Amino acid sequence: xxxxxxxxxxxxxxxxxxxxxxxxxxxxxxxxxxxxxxxxxxxxxxxxxxxxxxxxxxxxxxxxxxxxxxxxxxx
Amino acid sequence: xxxxxxxxxxxxxxxxxxxxxxxxxxxxxxxxxxxxxxxxxxxxxxxxxxxxxxxxxxxxxxxxxxxxxxxxxxxxxxxxxxxxxxxxxxxxxxxxxxxxxxxxxxxxxxxxxxxxxxxxxxxxxxxxxxxxxxxxxxxxxxxxxxxxxxxxxxxxxxxxxxxxxxxxxxxxxxx
Numbered sequence: 001x002x003x004x005x006x007x008x009x010x011x012x013x014x015x016x017x018x019x020x021x022x023x024x025x026x027x028x029x030x031x032x033x034x035x036x037x038x039x040x041x042x043x044x045x046x047x048x049x050x051x052x053x054x055x056x057x058x059x060x061x062x063x064x065x066x067x068x069x070x071x072x073x074x075x
Numbered sequence: 076x077x078x079x080x081x082x083x084x085x086x087x088x089x090x091x092x093x094x095x096x097x098x099x100x101x102x103x104x105x106x107x108x109x110x111x112x113x114x115x116x117x118x119x120x121x122x123x124x125x126x127x128x129x130x131x132x133x134x135x136x137x138x139x140x141x142x143x144x145x146x147x148x149x150x151x152x153x154x155x156x157x158x159x160x161x162x163x164x165x166x167x168x169x170x171x172x173x174x175x176x177x178x179x180x181x182x183x184x185x186x187x188x189x190x191x192x193x194x195x196x197x198x199x200x201x202x203x204x205x206x207x208x209x210x211x212x213x214x215x216x217x218x219x220x221x222x223x224x225x226x227x228x229x230x231x232x233x234x235x236x237x238x239x240x241x242x243x244x245x246x247x248x249x250x
Binding site: 018063 | 190
């Protein structure tokens with residue numbers, strides 16, 4: 001199980017979402033992707049997409065206006 | 076996190092994003108209130124044109140003679156008497172207050188030069204577009220549709236075309 005992080009600080013929608021989608025394609029099942037974002041709408045559209053694609057998602061607030069979106073690829 | 080349990084009201088109403096339905100209902104009620112109080116529909120970018128004209132006047136441009144300023148001369152413009160300017164100010168103050176209440180204020184870094192170029196070109200195109208179509212997505216669309224104005228629907232179709240073209244540029248230069 002590999003873990004990869006993706007720095008999307010300073011990037012606005014929909015760039016974090018598209019970058020995460022591309023990264024997920026390259027990953028194997030059970031791998032974990034951590035997306036670091038500071039754009040609040042990425043905190044909504046990224047988890048929405050990941051859940052609808054059938055992956056496990058967790059959001060952690062790491063600082064003021066900064067989040068880690070942790071996605072585990074499940075299929 | 077522990078804070079979620081300690082401050083459930085803060086978490087639910089100030090921190091977590093409101094639903095689209097909540098936002099839509101509030102926007103509608105506030106827009107109706109604005110029409111009742113001021114007698115004019117909500118707009119945003121109309122004032123930007125006035126501020127631009129005022130700025131050019133500083134350099135002796137005399138924009139009052141231009142067709143675009145017929146009926147709304149810059150020489151007699153008063154920021155504090157301009158409904159749109161006041162609501163624009165309210166948007167900035169309100170957004171600032173909301174982000175502080177949610178404890179999510181952050182000064183974001185500029186990641187690369189492309190972001191600057193895109194912001195400048197995008198801002199100019201949006202500004203020119205908003206003036207040519209006599210309004211932005213608020214003045215022309217949001218306030219145009221409930222007034223049964225055809226130009227709102229034309230605007231509605233055109234922003235989708237613009238967004239489709241813009242997305243292609245975004246994919247090409249930012250992904």
